Amino acid sequence: MVDGDLAAHDVAAARPGPGLRLARIVTELTAPAVLVSLLTVVIGWHSARGAMSGLGWGLFAVVFVSVIPMAYILGGVRRGRLTDHHVRVREQRRIPLLFGLGSAAAGLALLAVLGAPRPVLALVAAGLVGLVVAVTVSHWWKMSIHSAVAVGTLVVLVVTFGAWLLVASPLLGLVGWSRVRLGDHTSAQVLTGGALGGLVAAVVFVLLR
Numbered sequence: 001m002v003d004g005d006l007a008a009h010d011v012a013a014a015r016p017g018p019g020l021r022l023a024r025i026v027t028e029l030t031a032p033a034v035l036v037s038l039l040t041v042v043i044g045w046h047s048a049r050g051a052m053s054g055l056g057w058g059l060f061a062v063v064f065v066s067v068i069p070m071a072y073i074l075g076g077v078r079r080g081r082l083t084d085h086h087v088r089v090r091e092q093r094r095i096p097l098l099f100g101l102g103s104a105a106a107g108l109a110l111l112a113v114l115g116a117p118r119p120v121l122a123l124v125a126a127g128l129v130g131l132v133v134a135v136t137v138s139h140w141w142k143m144s145i146h147s148a149v150a151v152g153t154l155v156v157l158v159v160t161f162g163a164w165l166l167v168a169s170p171l172l173g174l175v176g177w178s179r180v181r182l183g184d185h186t187s188a189q190v191l192t193g194g195a196l197g198g199l200v201a202a203v204v205f206v207l208l209r
Helices: 002-013 018-029 032-047 051-078 094-114 118-138 145-161 163-168 170-181 187-208
Strands: none
Touching (some): 032 051, 032 145, 051 118, 145 170, 145 187, 163 170
């Protein structure tokens, strides 16, 4: 329920302490739009022969997978249709997620027509599938999209650059802790989001890249 989501967040935020401040910082730094933007630029840069060419592909993709969807969400916040840029209320998530899905689909089509590198196409396609999963699950349950994107990001980086990046795995726990500490998700919602995000990245990105 709308009131239930907000009440859980308010109760968690009312518990003072250094952990609350850290949780807020972690949540902002690992927001889906932030991680997706950084990952897309990195994969774009790495996938093309010329660094500037690859960077261009990455930045072009970011417009559709992050900039346009986030602009829509911020517009909804300003108009009072959405509570905040994290869209804490489950019932408010469907339309922004569908809008993001449409934007990413349009971006993927343009990237394909223009001849973008396969890893960039694979990454955007994985994002599309992830959004479909998020829209479906969010109809009944508020899984953590923060955790889904964080785990998916690590999977893509490991596949692209090597298993040594698994040293960053403890950061996933930090992301999940921040979401629970802020009262935005339960531990089950964090774990489910992470599992689904990792699965989508492992299957879609690996198969298409």
